[in-house]
Amino acid sequence: xxxxxxxxxxxxxxxxxxxxxxxxxxxxxxxxxxxxxxxxxxxxxxxxxxxxxxxxxxxxxxxxxxxxxxxxxxxxxxxxxxxxxxxxxxxxxxxxxxxxxxxxxxxxxxxxxxxxxxxxxxxxxxxxxxxxxxxxxxxxxxxxxxxxxxxxxxxxxxxxxxxxxxxxxxxxxxxxxxxxxxxxxxxxxxxxxxxxxxxxxxxxxxxxxxxxxxxxxxxxxxxxxxxxxxxxxxxxxxxxxxxxxxxxxxxxxxxxxxxxxxxxxxxxxxxxxxxxxxxxxxxxxxxxxxxxxxxxxxxxxxxxxxxxxxxxxxxxxxxxxxxxxxxxxxxxxxxxxxxxxxxxxxxxxxxxxxxxxxxxxxxxxxxxxxxxxxxxxxxxxxxxxxxxxxxxxxxxxxxxxxxxxxxxxxxxxxxxxxxxxxxxxxxxxxxxxxxxxxxxxxxxxxxxxxxxxxxxxxxxxxxxxxxxxxxxxxxxxxxxxxxxxxxxxxxxxxxxxxxxxxxxxxxxxxxxxxxxxxxxxxxxxxxxxxxxxxxxxxxxxxxxxxxxxxxxxxxxxxxxxxxxxxxxxxxxxxxxxxxxxxxxxxxxxxxxxxxxxxxxxxxxxxxxxxxxxxxxxxxxxxxxxxxxxxxxxxxxxxxxxxxxxxxxxxxxxxxxxxxxxxxxxxxxxxxxxxxxxxxxxxxx
Numbered sequence: 001x002x003x004x005x006x007x008x009x010x011x012x013x014x015x016x017x018x019x020x021x022x023x024x025x026x027x028x029x030x031x032x033x034x035x036x037x038x039x040x041x042x043x044x045x046x047x048x049x050x051x052x053x054x055x056x057x058x059x060x061x062x063x064x065x066x067x068x069x070x071x072x073x074x075x076x077x078x079x080x081x082x083x084x085x086x087x088x089x090x091x092x093x094x095x096x097x098x099x100x101x102x103x104x105x106x107x108x109x110x111x112x113x114x115x116x117x118x119x120x121x122x123x124x125x126x127x128x129x130x131x132x133x134x135x136x137x138x139x140x141x142x143x144x145x146x147x148x149x150x151x152x153x154x155x156x157x158x159x160x161x162x163x164x165x166x167x168x169x170x171x172x173x174x175x176x177x178x179x180x181x182x183x184x185x186x187x188x189x190x191x192x193x194x195x196x197x198x199x200x201x202x203x204x205x206x207x208x209x210x211x212x213x214x215x216x217x218x219x220x221x222x223x224x225x226x227x228x229x230x231x232x233x234x235x236x237x238x239x240x241x242x243x244x245x246x247x248x249x250x251x252x253x254x255x256x257x258x259x260x261x262x263x264x265x266x267x268x269x270x271x272x273x274x275x276x277x278x279x280x281x282x283x284x285x286x287x288x289x290x291x292x293x294x295x296x297x298x299x300x301x302x303x304x305x306x307x308x309x310x311x312x313x314x315x316x317x318x319x320x321x322x323x324x325x326x327x328x329x330x331x332x333x334x335x336x337x338x339x340x341x342x343x344x345x346x347x348x349x350x351x352x353x354x355x356x357x358x359x360x361x362x363x364x365x366x367x368x369x370x371x372x373x374x375x376x377x378x379x380x381x382x383x384x385x386x387x388x389x390x391x392x393x394x395x396x397x398x399x400x401x402x403x404x405x406x407x408x409x410x411x412x413x414x415x416x417x418x419x420x421x422x423x424x425x426x427x428x429x430x431x432x433x434x435x436x437x438x439x440x441x442x443x444x445x446x447x448x449x450x451x452x453x454x455x456x457x458x459x460x461x462x463x464x465x466x467x468x469x470x471x472x473x474x475x476x477x478x479x480x481x482x483x484x485x486x487x488x489x490x491x492x493x494x495x496x497x498x499x500x501x502x503x504x505x506x507x508x509x510x511x512x513x514x515x516x517x518x519x520x521x522x523x524x525x526x527x528x529x530x531x532x533x534x535x536x537x538x539x540x541x542x543x544x545x546x547x548x549x550x551x552x553x554x555x556x557x558x559x560x561x562x563x564x565x566x567x568x569x570x571x572x573x574x575x576x577x578x579x580x581x582x583x584x585x586x587x588x589x590x591x592x593x594x595x596x597x598x599x600x601x602x603x604x605x606x607x608x609x610x611x612x613x614x615x616x617x618x619x620x621x622x623x624x625x626x627x628x629x630x631x632x633x634x635x636x637x638x639x640x641x642x643x644x645x646x647x648x649x650x651x652x653x654x655x656x657x658x659x660x661x662x663x664x665x666x667x668x669x670x671x672x673x674x675x676x677x678x679x680x681x682x683x684x
Contacts, residue, residue, distance in 0.1 A: 039353040039398045040345075042406035043428025043442045044135065045476060045498055047127040047534065047552075053587070054119050056598070057630070057645060057672055058162050058174040058191060062122065062147070063114035068600040068628070070127060071532060071554035071583045072143075074114070076658040078265055079197055079665055080232045083115040087142030088130055088500055089528030089558025089579050094450055094470075096133060096140040099147045100254050100289045102306040102339045103137060107363040107388070110453035112145075116260060116283070118191045120174055121238050123150040129532065130474045130500050131446040134426040137359070138392055138414045139450045141472065141504055149254055151185040151242035153178040161675045162643075167668035170195035185242040190235075197230035197265070199665035202655055205268040227663055228274040230265035234258075248295045258285040267661040277318040278325075285310045289339075299346045306339035331383075333367040353398040361390040365454050384458040390451075391415040404432040416451040421469060424448055436483075442498075443477040452520070456508055462519040470522075472504035478532075489542075495535040502528045507562075523562060526576065530556040548589040557581055560611065571611035578659075580605045580623075594634035602626045609660045624656035643674035 053069050063083035067074045075092065076083040084092035093110030096103060105112050126146050133140030157179050164172035172193045179186040203225045210219035241253045260283040266274060289306040316329040343357035368383035394412040401407070408428040414421045426446035433439050450470040457465050478498030485491055507524035537549040558579045560571050575581065582605035590597045605623045614620070630647035646669070653667040 042398050042408040043430045043444050044132045045129040049125040054122055054125060058120050059164050059172045059670060060119045061115045062117040062119055065119050067602050068585050068587055071552040071585055073580055073583055075578055078662045082113050084111050085114055089556040090142030094141040096137050096144045101304050101341055102289055103361060108365055108455045118236055121189060122147050124148040130476050131426055131444040134410050134412055134446050138412055138424055141448055141450050149240055153180040153185045153187055155180050157679050159677055162672055164670055164672045166670035168195050168197055168199050183244055187240040189238040192235050194233045197232060198226045200224055200226055201663040203268050228266040229263045229279055232262040234260045250293045252291040254289045256287045268663055269661050279316050282313045301344045304341040308337040310335040329369060331369045336364040338362045351400045355396045358393040363388050384460055386454055386458050388417045406430050421449040438482040441479045445475045447473050456520045461517045464520050467520060468506045468522050470504055470506050470508060472502055474502040476500040489540055491539040493537050498532045524560050525562040527561045528558040544592055546591045551586045553584040555582055574613040575608055577609055577611055578607050580607050596632045598630045600628040618660060621657050624654055626654060627651040639678055641676040645672040
């Protein structure tokens with residue numbers, strides 16, 4: 001379907017902090033483009049993040065990017081601690097995550113910790129909402145987070161170094177070296193972050209009495225404490241090598257190594273002394289992907305092979321008497337995953353487009369606690385040693401019977417271990433209903449399945465090998481527009497609104513048993529529905545001044561519609577725990593020449609911590625707003641470019657919790673200096 005885009009705004013929002021930072025005027029200019037809607041994305045509900053957001057500063061993780069640039073819920077246990085993402089009222093394990101095509105969800109827990117993914121290591125990031133995730137993989141009952149790196153590097157030798165210094169004695173360092181020519185693209189990136197992480201906060205879970213001279217209590221107050229036992233040291237290294245034959249073939253290697261050493265902060269309800277115990281988690285992870293892409297005018301083919309190794313250790317010990325430490329927990333986990341994928345695309349005619357892909361993930365997991373001793377002196381069996389093959393294959397056909405309308409059918413089949421899922425069908429339709437404003441409507445429907453995690457099935461004690469897969473139907477429909485004008489000054493505006501509705505059966509929950517431990521069961525029917533909205537605005541109100549605004553909003557009721565498990569069960573008909581009904585985000589950028597100002601805002605409504613939705617002291621967490629700002633300036637000298645940036649996080653010193661009893665930092669500051677040498681370019 002061909003259409004004229006009346007205005008395409010070339011946002012020269014060159015964030016001077018990261019580019020070849022010669023001062024210049026950023027302009028919006030009017031151009032006319034004859035375009036064709038990508039058939040691969042017929043009916044797809046997608047949120048893409050621009051490179052400016054991803055490269056905002058080296059201290060940000062993908063958890064920070066998702067918080068301020070989307071309306072998905074990011075559940076954070078504190079600064080530099082576990083951060084998970086949930087789409088459309090589902091749980092974190094219902095969100096699939098891929099990196100360069102390889103699924104990186106932990107097979108033990110089914111979720112991904114986004115605090116361990118530096119945004120500076122990601123070149124392309126996007127969200128596929130609900131049904132749209134079936135195009136990539138199964139199991140994404142909420143959606144998919146797609147992360148990737150690209151071979152785009154500058155010609156010749158280039159380098160960059162960034163040093164960040166922040167509150168709480170925080171240091172962040174980033175270095176990158178690249179080389180590019182007609183055939184080769186080589187990139188090496190390194191990030192190192194460390195901090196005692198001892199920020200102050202008001203502890204609302206404790207009260208200190210005020211006494212008069214006669215030792216009578218005359219008042220109380222909440223004490224100000226420091227985050228205890230929260231230090232961290234994270235190291236990341238990413239090596240990429242690409243070779244392009246310039247004849248339609250490209251070969252690639254991506255290798256990512258993580259070494260993390262983090263203490264787990266004490267709870268706000270803990271009265272102990274942090275010097276009397278150690279609560280630490282260590283992780284070594286390697287992820288590698290080899291790829292081959294073969295492109296021709298009417299068809300494409302590709303193959304990938306990958307490997308993931310993760311070693312994770314968790315140690316919890318206390319000092320019983322001086323110099324005498326007792327190990328309470330000594331957990332060790334090893335995960336090895338082998339990955340393979342084949343995919344192809346074929347366009348036999350202008351109105352037809354076919355795709356097929358087949359992927360395999362073979363997991364080998366060993367998890368054990370080496371320090372659990374029973375009363376008779378024997379060691380308890382805690383953990384498991386299992387392997388599982390996961391196969392996923394899909395075929396799609398996309399058709400445009402007439403230019404304004406597109407239709408797509410996806411059929412996916414999956415196998416986990418020796419269990420086959422019923423066929424996963426998905427149907428998409430979209431259509432351009434008005435060329436003026438590029439108004440488009442989209443709709444889709446799919447059935448999806450989410451297999452139990454390895455912990456759900458095999459963890460000892462408590463694993464349940466008889467669990468059924470979670471499954472359900474998802475529907476969504478929406479409309480989008482994209483328009484602009486040039487008078488009285490250039491303006492571009494676009495947005496979308498989407499309604500979604502999901503019914504999920506056999507929802508898995510871990511529940512207490514009469515034997516003293518928890519065990520998972522298929523207990524719930526969940527109805528998640530709501531509205532998602534996005535709005536983007538860019539304009540040049542004065543010559544050289546560029547304003548860019550991006551906002552998002554979600555209304556997400558997610559209700560337990562199952563049967564009562566007991567007469568005392570008060571969860572039926574209630575909102576699921578830790579699922580906010582309302583969430584929103586807004587970013588605003590103002591640039592002028594080599595100056596840049598950024599404002600970020602995020603909002604989550606109240607979250608209940610219990611399925612009964614009680615308004616008790618510990619039963620719910622109040623809503624909160626978060627505001628961050630930054631100011632940056634680029635300086636250009638003959639041998640080197642400098643980039644200076646000052647950031648203020650939690651601008652209004654919001655006192656909030658994302659997770660019960662997990663303190664969050666108040667207002668804090670960061671300063672960054674970037675150095676980009678200018679290497680001599682040799683003319684050909």
